[in-house]
Amino acid sequence: MNRSFGNNLYSTTNSRMSSAPATDWEDLRKQARQLENEIDTKLMSFSKLCSNYVARDHLSNHHGIDSPTTSTSSSFETMSIEVEKLLERLSDINKCMTDAIPTLLGPNTAATHTLQRHHEICQDYRREFERTKANIRNFQTREDLLINNNNNNSDMNS
Template sequence: MAAGTSNYWEDLRKQARQLENELDLKLVSFSKLCTSYSHSSARDGRRDRYSSDTTPLLNGSSQDRMFETMAIEIEQLLARLTGVNDKMAEYTNSAGVPSLNAALMHTLQRHRDILQDYTHEFHKTKANFVAIRERENLMGSVRKDIESYKSGSGVNNRRTELFLKEHDHLRNSDRLIEETISLLVIGNNEQHIKLWAGPSHPCGWLLQKKKKKRKRERQVLVKMWKSWIPCALFVGM
């Protein structure tokens, strides 16, 4: 193998190892970020249950920014490592290195396995972080709804009480009117009328008004008959 060709291969291996080391450190930090976010969410949930203070222990927005930044950096490193592996694959397929092709392919396969493992670990950690963040956002929304319900429960209870009182008042009024109408339909039962028309009964005023109206009607009828009787007698003659 020519010296220039050997140096090119070693240079590619050096780049691959350097990128792999950087990815290893980044992925460890990325995993710690996800773990810290999970623990802070759990602490926030416990504190919300036992304390009225809802100020988060950790700033979620700053963690979100760190997550986005680290994710971009890791994706860039993975892309660079993929490019190096592609160059190594091209080198192993070149015509100038047939005798060492098996050894080179073994080395290339090892770097490919490392790349695959790092890619899988990155996507798994990223998915876990997103799931925890979405769950925390959902729980935060539920906690806000609960607090809003608790703060407004007094007003809602007062409104409900007023509605119930108004409903009972209307039902009682309807019942009194129905009883009065039923009583009037009975006819001239004076005992019932006296019983329901007493001053202590709530509908006494209504019955008294009804009595006065009937009295006026009778007076009008009497006057009409008195005026029509002489006319009828005269016509009969």
């Protein structure tokens, strides 16, 4: 009877041990999906900020409306930092997932494919973020040049 109890205890403990890596993997996948959703939302807001910045710049040049304010620049910087941190966290989770794959029991082709997809999503988000950030920086540079040019022209007319 002790023998049976011992075997049951062993198999229960053993099954808990073998399911722990799978549980860790699932937790990491869940975290990755949550971060991806959060990044997606932030990137949409970031892109909208860029569009508003460009539209406001266009209106200021053609209709005399005030140019983008420092609050817009501040929002840009704040959102940039937030998105950057989220992308770093997603990269860290992807690294943890990479480390977790060897601990999974059985064939890992599905896990490998899932991990590859999470890496691709992270890379896509990073490219989109960098592209949007570069667009805003280009408009800021253009605006600075126009302001400096206008200041130089007004100084020459004085």
